[in-house]
Amino acid sequence: MVERLAYAFLFTIFLILVPLIGVGILNLQKVFSIFVPYLAFLIFLFGLVYRVLSWATSPQPFKIPLVAGQQRSLKWIKSSYIESPYTKTGVFLRMLLEIIFFRSLLREEKVETHPKKWLLFTSKKALWLGSIIFHYSLLVIALRHLKLFFEPVPSFVSLLHRADSLFEIFLPTVYITDILALLALLFLFFRRILVRQVMYVSYATDYFALLLIISVILSGALVRYFFRVDLFDVKRFTLGLVSFRPYVPEVVGSAFYVHLFLVSFLFAYFPFSKLIHAGGIFLSPTRNLENTSREKRYINPWNYPVKVRSYEEWEDEFREMMREAGIPVEKEEKES
C-alpha cells in the first residue's frame, strides 16, 4: 500500500511542479493559460463522446434487470413500482434514485464474522454520506465557477454564492462547499487506507484521483483566500477563453496557474479513468431496464442460429425403446 500511495503522491506533486516551473521559471504564461486549457477541454470532449459512444454502440443483448422488489404478476399481489420496474416511468424513477440519491449505496451494511453468533450485520451509511457530500459539494463548486464565464452573472449563480457563503465573518468569504468537499475527500482517502477490504482493492490511480481533486480544491482555496488574485483580471481571462479571444492574465500569481493546470488535467484525465463512472451509470443494464422480460419480447440484434438437437434426431435414437414402453412417438403415428 505504501508503494501505491507513494506513487500517487509523487505524481500529484509532479503535476503541481509542472506549472510552477513552466510559468515561474520558463515564463510560459501563454502555454499554460491558453494552450493547456484548450487542449484539455478538447481531450475531455472527444474522450467523453468516444467513451459514451463506445458503450452506446455495443448492443445490450438481453434484458437483465437486477430485481429488488416484487414482480408484477397477479393483480392482488402488490408489485414494486420502482424496485422491480415494469413501466418506463418506473425505470426512470429507479434511475433517478440511483443518480440523485445513490440508492444502492444506501443499502450498505457491514458483515463481520463472530465465533458465537457467526455473523453480525451492521447498517453503514458513512460511504453513502461521504459520497453524497462530496459529489454535491463538487457540483455546487463547479456551478459557482459559472460566475467567471458569464457577464452579467446569471441570478441563480449569484444566489448560489450567497447561499454557500454563510461564514461571512471571514474576509473573503469562506464557502461551505469547499470545506465539505475537502472533509468528504479526506474521508474517502483515509477510508482507502484504513478499511482493509478497500485498501486491498485500491490502486495507485485510486489514491491519485482523490489527491488530484483535493489539490484542485486546495489550490483554488489558495487562489481565493490567500493570494487574493485580481478577480477582474481572472474573469477577463475566462471570458476570453469562452469567446475564443484568449487573453493572458497579467497580475495573477503562480497559485492561479497551479489551479488552472490541475483543473485542466482533471478534465483531460476524466474520460480515460474511472472518473468516467459518472457517465456510465446512465447505461447500466441492471438498472435501466424493465422487469417485463416475459411480457414483452426483447430483441438481441446478434441473435444467431445455433446447432440444436431436433426432435426427429432425438426420437431416432430413442424410438425403439419408447415404442416398447408404450410412449407415443411421431413416426409410428404417421405410419398407422
Add this chain to the structure above:
Amino acid sequence: MKEEKSVPSDLSPKDENWMDKKVEFKKGTYCYGAPLKHQKYLDLPHPREWQPHNEDWNLPENWKEIILEGMKSLLEKYRSFKLFMDICVRCGACADKCHFFIGTGDPKNMPVLRAELLRSVYRRYFTLSGKIFGRLSGARDLTYDVLKEWFYYFYQCTECRRCSLYCPYGIDTCEITMMGRELLNLLGLNIQWVVEPASNSFRTGNHLGVPPPAFKETMGFAVDEIEELTGIKIDVPINRKGAEILFVAPSADYFASPHWYTLLGYLMLFHEIGLDYTWSTFASEGGNFGLFHSYELMKRLNAKIYEEAKRLKVKWILGGECGHMWRVIHQYMDTMNGPADFLEEPISPITGTKFENAKSTKMVHIAEFTADLIYHNKLVLDKKRNDKWIVTFHDSCNTARSVGLFEEPRYILKNVCNYFYEMPENTIREKTFCCGSGAGLGADENLEARLKGGFPRAYAVRYVKEKFGVNMVACMCAIDKASLPILLDYWLGGVEVCGIHELVGNALVMKGEKERTKNLRGEPLQREENEKGL
C-alpha cells in the same frame, strides 16, 4: 451434539499486492475438468482430457490470441461487459456481500476483485491508461497464472447477483463470471459438473441422462406412492398431443431427494384440479446447465422447450420449481428462441386468470399458478397436516433477484402451513444468500468450498432454528434442494429441506382420498413425542 464448526475468523485482507499472489488448487475447493466424451458430444472448442490441478493444461499454442480475440468480440457484443469493465471505482460496497468471501475470507472472492481479475487484463490490452501506467492503474499481462486464477475464481462464483444489489452502478458479477467462463471455454477449460449435465440434456433431454422409458417408469413409482398415501390412482400424461399445457420441471424433481416429494405434490395438485396437461420426455429438463457455460450452449439446450410445445400443440407452458431454469426462462428464452407466436397467452383453465406478465414468453411459474388457485379458493387445504414442520423460506437467488418472485411462494406457504417464520431481513428476498452450490458448482469434489460458500445461509437458518424452532427450509430450486440438506447437516443438523409443492401436497385435501396418516415422505403427520422440542 454437533461439534463446533470453525467459523471464518477474519474478513480483513493482509496488506499485499493481489497481483503477486498465485492461485493454489487446494483439493476440496475446485471442480474437476470435463470428460472428453462430453466435450466432444457438444462439439466444444479444443476438447481434451485435463485437470485443473495439472501443471500443464495442454493449451493450444495461440491461447493468448484466442483469449484476447474472444475478449474483443465479447466487448463488442455485450454492453454490460464493456460498461462493467470501465465504470467500477472500487468503492468496496460489494466486498462483504459475497457468500464466498464471507465463508472463505479469501480476498479474491470479493466481487470487486473477482471482476478485477478480468479488468486488469482488459486494461492492459484495451485501454490507454492501462497501456501507459500498467500496474499502477491496475493493468497486468495475460499469463498462464492469470488464466489459472480466472478458472479458480470464476468457478467459485455462483452467479447469484447479490453483490450487484449493493453496487452504486449496478455492476453485476454474474455478467463478469459469465464472460470469464465464455473466455475459458474458448480454450476448452470447463468443469465436469457443467459439461456432463449439459451433454446429457442435449442427448436425452434431461441432465441426468434419463431415457424416455425410465422417465415413464419413474412416474409410475410416483403414481404408486400417491395411491398408497391417498388411495387415489392418478394419471400422469406423457408426450400427449393436444394437451392444453406443457409442464416442464427440473429433472432432479423426478430423480433426486427431497425433490421427489415436490414431484408428488405437483402430480396430486394437477390431478385434483383436473388440469389438461402433459409431461414431455424430449423437453424433460427445465434446468439449463448451458447458462453456466456459454450463451450458445444455453440457447442450444433451451430450444427444446419451445420446439416440444409446438410439436405437442399445447396452448402454453407451465414451469416447475427451479432457480436458474427461471433465470433462463424469464430473462433469456423469449429473446433467444422466441417469438412463441404458435402459443397462446396463458390463461388459468381453473380460475380464468390471465397471466399478463407471461403473455409474450407464454410460460408461467408454478408458484404464480398455485397462488392464483389458492386465492380463488379452488383448493381445499388442511394446514394441520404440515404441523410437524416449523417452516422458513429460502429465496433462491434467481427467482428472487432475476424474476422478483417474492410474495407468491410466501402466500402459498402461509396457506398450507400453520408455522411460518422469516429468516433475518438481510438474508431474504432481494438480499437472499445463495446456497453456495449454484452455477454448476454442486459437485462432490469441491464440497469444502460449497460448505463455506453456504455459511451465511446456514447462519440465517440457525438464527430461526434457535429463535422459533424452525425444522424445515422450504425453497423453489432444484440445486437448493440438493445442496441445502448437506449444508445444514454440516453446520446445524436437525433441519430438513423441501419444495413448496411438497407442503401443498401434504395440505391438499383430495376428493375421495382416504384418511391421511402420513405425509409425502411417508412419515407420521404429527411430530412424535421424542422429536418435540427439537
